[in-house]
Amino acid sequence: MNQYAGMARAGGNAALCDLRSDTVTRPDAGMLQAMAAxxxxxxxxxxxxxxxxxxxxxxxxxxxxxxxxxxxxxxxxxxxxxxxxxxxxxxxxxxxxxxxxxxxxxxxxxxxxxxxxxxxxxxxxxxxxxxxxxxxxxxxxxxxxxxxxxxxxxxxxxxxxxxxxxxxxxxxxxxxxxxxxxxxxxxxxxxxxxxxxxxxxxxxxxxxxxxxxxxxxxxxxxxxxxxxxxxxxxxxxxxxxxxxxxxxxxxxxxxxxxxNAGRLAEDHARAADLAGELRGLGAGDVSQATNMVFFTPAGGRNDDLRAHLAAEGVVIGGGGSGAIRMVLHKDVDDGALGRAVQGLRRFYG
Ligand SMILES: Cc1ncc(COP(=O)(O)O)c(C=O)c1O
Missing domain, CATH: 3.40.640.10 (Type I PLP-dependent aspartate aminotransferase-like (Major domain))
Incomplete structure (x- = not known):
């Protein structure tokens, strides 16, 4: 089975914060204008x-x-x-x-x-x-x-x-x-x-x-x-x-x-913030480098966490009970990241 099957259904166009990958970014108005010209x-x-x-x-x-x-x-x-x-x-x-x-x-x-x-x-x-x-x-x-x-x-x-x-x-x-x-x-x-x-x-x-x-x-x-x-x-x-x-x-x-090449440090900083938040929750193993965070929820609560966040418009990747990858990118601004953080706090609160 395609490892991404099901995630698309959970994400789609409705996601307010899509952390599955940095491939999910959409062209913004400036980029579309450049393409048209x-x-x-x-x-x-x-x-x-x-x-x-x-x-x-x-x-x-x-x-x-x-x-x-x-x-x-x-x-x-x-x-x-x-x-x-x-x-x-x-x-x-x-x-x-x-x-x-x-x-x-x-x-x-x-x-x-x-x-x-x-x-x-x-x-x-x-x-x-x-x-x-x-x-x-x-x-x-x-x-x-x-x-x-x-x-x-x-x-x-x-x-x-x-x-x-x-x-x-x-x-x-x-x-x-x-x-x-x-x-x-x-x-x-x-x-x-x-x-x-x-x-x-x-x-x-x-x-x-x-x-x-x-x-x-x-x-x-x-x-x-x-x-x-x-x-x-x-x-x-x-x-x-x-x-x-x-x-x-x-x-x-x-x-x-x-x-966009010059703004990637922003994604790295947000990834570090998200990793810090997860560590603070003490809810599993966390590692982070550049724009990626890997989180292994203690007690194998992956599916429950994924479902909880999806209901709040936050999409995370990965199946099974291993590490969940969360990737920061230009379409996750402070507001979107805040949504993910709130969702995590509510789940573990
Ligand atoms: C390290 C690395 N190399 C190559 C690729 C392949 O890129 P594409 O999906 O455009 O084929 C990816 C895709 O995520 C990647 O992560």
Whole structure:
């Protein structure tokens, strides 16, 4: 069953505070205006000026030669892996990283690429020694190790630059290339307090999502060396991701880079407030990093809590009795967060 089934029914349009994910954000009036005013063309012909501008802006900001606009983060990671690897080659990644756990094994199923998942450390990083040990020797029994795929942020954790660098170096020393799934690249930059080029410079390619904390309706951008991006462009066409007047979406991305990338610290601060409130209630285990809070209600009261909050217009995610993820984003302002806090206090009061 789809892990999100049922949550949509609980949320829908009626939710006053939707904490399931930062993907639920809707374009605001300014973004819609930018979309309506976008200069358009056929992007498969390379003629959409808004897409071309978005690609140029992100390539420049992240210090890379080229960029490719794609519909989703999944396609961006997939096109990157296909551009880096041939059939029978291998991507070393984290077990809980999105490329391994949540992309329906597309790299293996459709790309003939093996995934070699390693344990992810508590801080979200991969252990360089584990990477070195995972690289295969040249032997026909083994896949050819080709790529290390990192993730930042991972479950909200902003992985420090030194750890990213150590993991990337472990791969490079063995002749591997390095990709970063930066679905929440700007949350990572915000939390690490570093320049965009400092994080992006550690890996060959970076996938950045516009549709999460940045708040666009769709779109991700893959940045990297020109030859790899040219290969990824061919894969995008083959995967059915060559869009035409995609500038309506690219304009939303340009707007988001200008107006929303700089406000993510607000989401992180609200997440810290929510975590503080939950800790104060003493009602279960709480952890928080960047815009994400994970709460495991004591006594397995997940379903009761979810139903109680839903009745108050507050939607939280997750099924079962494990940790409930609550994600702060631009559509949860102080009023909406206050609603969630009141709902929690009433439940535990
Ligand atoms: C870390 C990470 N990478 C990639 C993706 C994939 O993005 P999309 O949903 O746009 O395919 C997600 C989605 O939530 C994600 O969290």
């Amino acid at each position: 976008a200069e358009l063309g056929d992007d498969v012909y390379g003629e959409d000026r808004s897409v071309n501008r978005l690609e140029a802006v992100l390539a420049e900001r992240l210090g890379k030669e080229a960029a490719l606009f794609v519909p989703t983060g999944t396609m961006s990671n997939f096109a990157a892996m296909l551009a880096h690897c041939q059939r029978g080659e291998e991507v070393i990644c984290g077990k809980g990283y999105h490329v391994n756990a949540y992309e329906a094994a597309g790299a293996s199923v459709l790309g003939g690429i093996a995934l070699c998942p390693l344990p992810v450390r508590a801080d979200g990083a991969l252990d360089p020694a584990e990477i070195r040990a995972a690289v295969k020797e040249d032997d026909p029994h083994f896949p050819v190790s080709r790529l290390v795929s990192l993730e930042n942020t991972h479950n909200g954790l902003a992985v420090p630059l030194a750890d990213m660098s150590a993991a990337a170096e472990a791969g490079r020393a063995a002749g591997l290339s390095v990709h970063l799934d930066g679905a929440r690249f700007f949350n990572a930059i915000t939390a690490l307090g570093c320049a965009e080029t400092e994080l992006a410079g550690l890996t060959d390619t970076v996938s950045v999502c516009l549709s999460k904390g940045l708040g666009t309706p769709a779109g991700s951008v893959l940045v990297g060396p020109a030859d790899l991006i040219a290969k990824a462009r061919r894969w995008r066409k083959m995967l059915g991701g060559g869009m035409r007047q995609a500038g309506v979406l690219a304009a939303a991305g340009l707007y988001a880079l200008e107006h």
